[in-house]
Amino acid sequence: LEAGSISMAAGGGGRLRNALSGMLCAFALLLIGVLAFSIRLFSVIKYESVIHEFDPYFNYRVTQFLSKSGIYEFWNWFDDRTWYPLGRVIGGTVYPGLTLTAGTIWWLLNSLNIPLSVETVCVFTAPIFSANASWATYLLTKEAKGHGAGLMAATILAMVPSYISRSVAGSYDNEAVAIFALIFTFYLYVKTLNTGSLFYATLNALSYFYMVCSWGGYTFIINLIPMHVLLCIVTGRYSSRLYVAYAPLVVLGTLLAALVPVVGFNAVLTSEHFASFLVFIILHVVALVYYIKGLLTPRLFKVAMTFVLTVGLALCLAVVAILAALVASSPTKGWSGRSLSLLDPTYASKYIPIIASVSEHQPPTWPSYFMAINVLAFLVPAGIISCFLPLSDASSFLVLYLVTSVYFSGVMVRLMLVLAPAVCILSGIALSEAFNVLTRSMKFQRPISDGRR
Template sequence: EAKGTGAGLMAAAILAMVPSYISRSVAGSYDNEAVAIFALIFTFYLYVKTLNTGSLFYATLNALSYFYMVCSWGGYTFIINLIPIHVLLCIVTGRYSSRLYIAYAPLVILGTLLAALVPVVGFNAVMTSEHFASFLVFIILHVVALVYYIKGLLTPRLFKVAMTLVITVGLAVCFAVIAILIALVASSPTKGWSGRSLSLLDPTYASKYIPIIASVSEHQPPTWPSYFMDINVLAFLIPAGIISCFLPLSDASSFVVLYLVTAVYFSGVMVRLMLVLAPAACILSGIALSEAFDVLTRSVKYQLSKLFDDSPAASGDSSAESSSASTVSTNSAKNETRPEKTETAPKEKPSKKNRKKEKEVAESVPVKPKKEKKLLVLPMEASVLGILLLIVLGGFYVVHCVWAAAEAYSAPSIVLTSRSRDGLHVFDDFREAYAWLSHNTDVDDKVASWWDYGYQTTAMANRTVIVDNNTWNNTHIATVGTAMSSPEKAAWEIFNSLDVKYVLVVFGGLVGYPSDDINKFLWMVRIGGGVFPHIKEPDYLRDGNYRVDAQGTPTMLNCLMYKLCYYRFDKQNSIDNV
């Protein structure tokens, strides 16, 4: 819809292999995003389709696709904010049309009603700040539509008077709506925004006020190598795709560019949102490759046709054929113009209109070759070399995607592997721990651990946990963090009140496992201290440094987490790690 079927085919082929999407859709690691990204792209496609056609049918499908996205993933707020921004951009740049109205108005009305039917969303579809932008742009769109409607009915003088009235009423309505929205969100400590949304708008918000969000590794900012890992060579094709979208700029291409800009910003805040950037990168890369192949193949065809026409071997019969072909082409060109002259010849004398038509026809004939001359034609060597380079680039991308799918995103989280000079090492400790809980504890026993292992304990050991990966209850997680940060007696009292029989901790000090609970411990302190003020992070730091050796603080050395991880650690058999 933006740049033709060729660009769409290229983008689909690239998106099918992009590592960022494979990380969420690989077999054995399905997540909500596996279907949510399809719903996201399908909603954007139907929106652009409605922009191009102005069809109410596609607008209805767009609202249904948005409902599918709401049911799939909480990231639906990205849609309901990006589309209003694009609509507002079109209005500001003077690109308002009835197609824009049809593409947006049904989405807001029908989409909001359908979203409210989802139990998890409910009245949040109209009560939270994430949705207010769509309502405000909805009002602005109707004011602009009313202005255009009145302009078509009134004279310019009356239109100025009506314009003043409409602007006055429109501003009054907008201020009233804004005042109501401010009153609704003023009572909320987060001003109607969710913690994750505020973390996107202010990257430092989570670390200051909601450490549970900042503690998740997926919510950390990405590193530069992660971009190359997840989108690979697409990062170098995106600028070419952006340039192509501006030649010429349309409503569809401007939406693609806006999608990319917002996705790049959000992916820079949270590494998890690289998943949202990947489709935009694939779309623009597909546009760039399609345009490049179009220019290169056209150049090859032109150079080949020119080579065959100028070939010295085309003597004798071939020269006769070429000369006859040239005469046929010239005669056909003459025959194409002569019938117009013969048809208009008897009418030229009595009518002046036919003379104007003849001039228009004569002027329209040489316009076509001028347009053809404007097409970019490269030399044969450069065109062939460019095609080969693009093929090699595509092959490198395919190899990288296959490697990422096989090595980086297909490893199970229960069984860990590592490579050293001795070869491949398999760590089966997680599975063994869950098997021990399954075989040596009662079915009704409760297990306390950090929330990272909640789902695994429930699925592998079939035991009840206090907290799990669904981190919606911050108080429960803070309670477990407080128990882990407290001395043994205080921790026992907390766990006893929760009816906990076993405590699970992960320690990797013997093998150098970097993601054990000791490395996560400061997050437990921060989250626990956010609810229970007597837990203070400076009490666990020595001169601002996190120490777990003899230089550690007394609070650190006496807490439950330290005691469990380093229990009889000095009596272990020595291991040569050199």
């Protein structure tokens, strides 16, 4: 009886500690959201609540038209004051995610009798979504390295200069919501990898659809995730969870992406998306091999393996030949100008001067990295080492995300924005591991009373 009462008391104490830690974690996340929101209000406090820069003001005009005329008029709106005198079909030439998000927020607030103007909603959209991005960073890092690393990474993202430059109040551009969609899509992918849940896989496809609606940088997602899937296959880490995490994203995500007018059939016709389809085929071949291996004896499996490899290689060569013919028929080999500028840094200066003339498309200098991510650059190597101790599917994805974003940020200074979440996550992991090492020697033991003083 005494032992049972002690175990019940210990269980109750454990539940109490879990509840207390959950409350503290929620309170810390609330403070991080407030920090991320308030730190981006300096332009409003110093000047006033206004939209600044040209592209944000154009997005504000589109949002204003959406709020007045409705979504159906928005899709068919021909704006004769943009790109004068040619005009512009707004519904088919803009990424509508930012506009629809701000318009929905404005509609909800007015439905609740909170009469804010469209301009005010547009001014504060970026700070609001910076808090959401911090929380998404916490979720992503938690899946890889636990709550402590997640809180640290979220705190760093709330203050990193590279992200602040694109999310201040009044900076009403696509990146205001796109970075949140990027991080949240990665979180749902890693969550599906860890759980194998089809529910999270469906949410992942929907989050990817929101990213496609928000920014042209969605091609980074649809190339990075296939690279990680291929890395897992090559290193012998294939599992049913990997299949569930990737297959619904390609099928459902591509179908949803084709619904966005500015993307349309480019979701299946351009070279930016071919890697996802090729890895999709390879994944099914590997899944078939593992399925056959579970049914046959080792001797029969070798015979079947030879047959499957022969047929599979023939099919892969046929598909590659068809894709090569399609790509060769295009003057740009199926790539957009900006994508070619990332793959070949000299391409824009040779063939598309208008892209090379934009300052944010120039390669960054070394001081730019220090101004954008500051002292975090010195913490990233420690974070990479921590990801390998031990190496999991989630931690390998974070390392791959960092490596690819470092390359692309070195080609185009604008993509320092994509690098910032990866740097914050790896730095948060490094700081969390450092605190764990410092506190590992502190052991708290509960004294057991035996009746003696």
